[in-house]
Amino acid sequence: MILLKMIVRNALRRPLRTALTVAAVAVAILAFTLLRALLAAWYSAVDASSASRLVARNAVSIMFPLPISYADRMRHVEGVARVSYGSWFGGIYVSEKNFFANFAVDAQSYLDLYPELVLPAKEKADFLRDRRGFVAGRKLVERFGWHIGDIVTLKGTLYPGEWDFVLRGVYEGKTRTVDETQFFFHWQYLNERLKDSFPSMADTVGFFMIGVKDPQSAAAVARSIDSAFKNSRAETLTESERAFVLSFISMSEAIVKIVKVVSLVVIAIIMVVVANTMAMTTRERTGEYAVLKTLGFSWLSIVMVIAGESWFISAAGCLTGVIAAFPAVGFLTTKLSAYFPVFFIDAETVALDVVVAFLVGTVSMVIPSWQTCCIRVADALKKVG
Numbered sequence: 001m002i003l004l005k006m007i008v009r010n011a012l013r014r015p016l017r018t019a020l021t022v023a024a025v026a027v028a029i030l031a032f033t034l035l036r037a038l039l040a041a042w043y044s045a046v047d048a049s050s051a052s053r054l055v056a057r058n059a060v061s062i063m064f065p066l067p068i069s070y071a072d073r074m075r076h077v078e079g080v081a082r083v084s085y086g087s088w089f090g091g092i093y094v095s096e097k098n099f100f101a102n103f104a105v106d107a108q109s110y111l112d113l114y115p116e117l118v119l120p121a122k123e124k125a126d127f128l129r130d131r132r133g134f135v136a137g138r139k140l141v142e143r144f145g146w147h148i149g150d151i152v153t154l155k156g157t158l159y160p161g162e163w164d165f166v167l168r169g170v171y172e173g174k175t176r177t178v179d180e181t182q183f184f185f186h187w188q189y190l191n192e193r194l195k196d197s198f199p200s201m202a203d204t205v206g207f208f209m210i211g212v213k214d215p216q217s218a219a220a221v222a223r224s225i226d227s228a229f230k231n232s233r234a235e236t237l238t239e240s241e242r243a244f245v246l247s248f249i250s251m252s253e254a255i256v257k258i259v260k261v262v263s264l265v266v267i268a269i270i271m272v273v274v275a276n277t278m279a280m281t282t283r284e285r286t287g288e289y290a291v292l293k294t295l296g297f298s299w300l301s302i303v304m305v306i307a308g309e310s311w312f313i314s315a316a317g318c319l320t321g322v323i324a325a326f327p328a329v330g331f332l333t334t335k336l337s338a339y340f341p342v343f344f345i346d347a348e349t350v351a352l353d354v355v356v357a358f359l360v361g362t363v364s365m366v367i368p369s370w371q372t373c374c375i376r377v378a379d380a381l382k383k384v385g
Helices: 002-013 017-042 046-049 070-075 107-113 121-129 137-144 186-199 215-228 241-284 285-295 299-337 348-373 379-382
Strands: 053-058 080-088 102-105 133-137 151-155 162-173 182-185 207-212 236-240
Touching: 017 080, 017 241, 017 299, 017 348, 053 215, 070 080, 070 207, 080 107, 080 182, 080 186, 102 186, 107 207, 107 285, 121 133, 121 162, 133 137, 137 162, 182 186, 186 379, 207 215, 215 236, 236 241, 241 299, 241 348, 299 348
Parallel strands: 102 182, 133 162
Antiparallel strands: 053 207, 053 236, 080 102, 080 207, 133 182, 151 162
16 A cells, blocks of 8 residues: 555656656557557458358459359359349549449349348338439448438449439448448449440449358359359459458558558657656656665565556556547548548457557566666665755
């Protein structure tokens, strides 16, 4: 109890210095937490991918389409449970700054393949009946203030012209890793207009989504599909949904590495700040620690006082930083939803914050404690007065 009182009093003896140090640690913890949340958002699509789904695209590039007729042949491949398809639409709502993912898909089969997209039964039925209907994620609907029945016009980029759609449903993710900012409409609606205006682009899709009966056989099914279309005018490249998503993330691998390096730099900054504070306080109290030694306190007790103060400052900064991180993430979710639709702080990140704060407090007290233990009592008492 005596040591605890000494730790608290020492930490609050210089309130301004302690407050500034706690603030510095809090800012560093906040930055570290946001960087971790950014990495989690980057890989959220990977976490949301299913082992029972495959993606088939053109072997040359995803920019090249595949004939819709491939769907029937894929359904007859052993191990295939369901086949859906779709195309990236690339439409713009009002202005280019309003970016969001929008796809033309085979509605019924696509929703069957993605049970994590939770859509009310009535809204799903209305969507399937209306050829011009579309469904959108909850976050996207809230972003633009849409309501069921609203007519939304997208300006085509890959498919020229203005395209009118009717909001028929709003889906929510079954888990928080599900992207709730996407826009899905009927591929048949797209194809009908293309037949009239751009016949050469009709009856083609950008990708096929394939559900397999047994996830363990996914690799074999992928090879069978690619073999079926080998030497055709449009060969396929079939891979797991996870591998497909990772192929896009790999394009920005350098950015991910930079974020990880910055995370380590942030930890180093915290250590330097707290270590500097502890070094200053130890130098100021060297004489006091010598007096405590003469009064019968062991060097272990004195080290615990120094360590306790270091841990107290680190813990206070950690708590402040973590608390500040939640509203910060909420703000960034609103501002960056077009680029990071899934942005949250998980329990692992909070636990890592605590571990980092403990390590920072421990490392920061090592040198001051060693210096205090090594100094002779007589030399230390000269500093008194």
